[in-house]
Amino acid sequence: MHEIHVGEDLREKNEEIAKENREMLEGNNVFAINIMSAPGAGKTSLLVRTLPELSKKYRVGVVEGDLQTSRDAERIAELGIKVYQIETGGVCHLDASMVHSALHQLDLSSLDILFFENVGNLVCPAEFDLGEDKRVMLLSITEGDDKPKKYPLMFIESELLILNKMDLLEFVDFDVDKAIADARDLNPSLSVIKLSCKTGEGLEEWIKWIEESLKKKKE
Amino acid sequence: MHEIHVGEDLREKNEEIAKENREMLEGNNVFAINIMSAPGAGKTSLLVRTLPELSKKYRVGVVEGDLQTSRDAERIAELGIKVYQIETGGVCHLDASMVHSALHQLDLSSLDILFFENVGNLVCPAEFDLGEDKRVMLLSITEGDDKPKKYPLMFIESELLILNKMDLLEFVDFDVDKAIADARDLNPSLSVIKLSCKTGEGLEEWIKWIEESLKKKKE
Numbered sequence: 001m002h003e004i005h006v007g008e009d010l011r012e013k014n015e016e017i018a019k020e021n022r023e024m025l026e027g028n029n030v031f032a033i034n035i036m037s038a039p040g041a042g043k044t045s046l047l048v049r050t051l052p053e054l055s056k057k058y059r060v061g062v063v064e065g066d067l068q069t070s071r072d073a074e075r076i077a078e079l080g081i082k083v084y085q086i087e088t089g090g091v092c093h094l095d096a097s098m099v100h101s102a103l104h105q106l107d108l109s110s111l112d113i114l115f116f117e118n119v120g121n122l123v124c125p126a127e128f129d130l131g132e133d134k135r136v137m138l139l140s141i142t143e144g145d146d147k148p149k150k151y152p153l154m155f156i157e158s159e160l161l162i163l164n165k166m167d168l169l170e171f172v173d174f175d176v177d178k179a180i181a182d183a184r185d186l187n188p189s190l191s192v193i194k195l196s197c198k199t200g201e202g203l204e205e206w207i208k209w210i211e212e213s214l215k216k217k218k219e
Numbered sequence: 220m221h222e223i224h225v226g227e228d229l230r231e232k233n234e235e236i237a238k239e240n241r242e243m244l245e246g247n248n249v250f251a252i253n254i255m256s257a258p259g260a261g262k263t264s265l266l267v268r269t270l271p272e273l274s275k276k277y278r279v280g281v282v283e284g285d286l287q288t289s290r291d292a293e294r295i296a297e298l299g300i301k302v303y304q305i306e307t308g309g310v311c312h313l314d315a316s317m318v319h320s321a322l323h324q325l326d327l328s329s330l331d332i333l334f335f336e337n338v339g340n341l342v343c344p345a346e347f348d349l350g351e352d353k354r355v356m357l358l359s360i361t362e363g364d365d366k367p368k369k370y371p372l373m374f375i376e377s378e379l380l381i382l383n384k385m386d387l388l389e390f391v392d393f394d395v396d397k398a399i400a401d402a403r404d405l406n407p408s409l410s411v412i413k414l415s416c417k418t419g420e421g422l423e424e425w426i427k428w429i430e431e432s433l434k435k436k437k438e
């Protein structure tokens with residue numbers, strides 16, 4: 001909605017703060033991944049499967065964005081992972097300023113990898129740079145294969161698309177090849193991983209993507 | 220996001236135009252239903268199942284909201300139903316002013332029932348009165364039973380909750396009773412219909428709900 005109602009000044013302000021966030025993260029050698037999707041596509045479930053694996057080798061943390069309630073943050077905290085909760089109070093996305101406050105509260109020197117779990121929304125989160133290194137989006141295959149054409153910006157802004165809930169493929173009408181082709185029409189360099197938190201399909205590939213991205217950054 | 224970035228004046232302006240829309244609809248005896256949900260919850264598929272049934276007895280039309288692309292509108296038009304397409308151009312919800320333009324383009328005197336299919340978003344559409352008679356929300360059970368607590372406003376603002384994709388119930392973790400209880404904690408008078416566009420479960424009940432709502436309005 002920002003194109004119409006929200007002025008250029010707000011955008012510029014967000015860019016400025018995102019730059020500060022990036023400097024804080026760089027200064028502490030923290031690799032940050034912004035995870036975006038529609039509501040219920042499985043962001044928290046993915047983190048719950050990912051964090052225990054990663055924490056065998058890395059010090060990991062999560063900044064958790066929700067309109068209200070802290071139940072996602074609680075699911076993460078139960079794993080013994082550091083989590084900072086942002087309640088946006090009705091705001092439909094994270095912005096750089098919300099994340100900035102979180103970065104000041106977290107002990108960044110004690111982290112290697114930090115996830116920003118965005119608010120469930122396929123539109124606005126894609127418009128706000130948070131200062132992250134990588135943007136990853138989840139598309140649950142239950143949402144339909146028409147989503148790249150209908151909600152293009154997030155596909156354009158992401159570096160990795162995770163097609164989630166692959167265990168349900170036989171029960172829904174979802175053309176995997178078409179969805180990937182449409183997404184790559186928008187963003188030719190988009191990486192794609194097919195994943196299921198239930199069966200574990202794709203989890204190894206996803207962990208490997210994170211580790212290789214981290215390694216490339218450090219080179 | 221409106222609570223923070225968007226001023227009271229925008230809200231008031233929306234209310235004014237929504238009032239005008241309501242007067243235009245009333246003046247032409249058109250019953251309007253605003254349909255909201257997250258992306259991919261099945262709004263268009265529901266309309267595709269609903270419109271042929273309704274059009275046996277009523278003159279029906281659709282105002283179709285999308286960020287971009289007209290593919291949903293095409294799916295409706297293929298049924299021989301009058302459809303007016305609004306491309307919001309990146310805006311994440313319909314507002315009263317967009318619908319106002321549509322109402323001026325449509326021949327309202329030739330309609331009995333008009334659907335507004337909102338942009339797929341579980342947050343912002345709930346904040347904008349369009350001048351409709353009824354607000355209906357879809358929650359796909361693949362999105363998870365935690366949604367009422369996490370995205371409360373739409374549950375509060377709706378009169379009917381359709382739990383959609385019930386055909387997938389055995390393959391996902393979704394506690395139907397819990398979701399309904401949580402939704403009714405927020406909105407005690409909320410009606411609920413369990414539905415599947417695939418099996419047809421609930422469609423008759425949904426058509427009945429529309430017809431009874433229309434009848435009550437005319438009394």
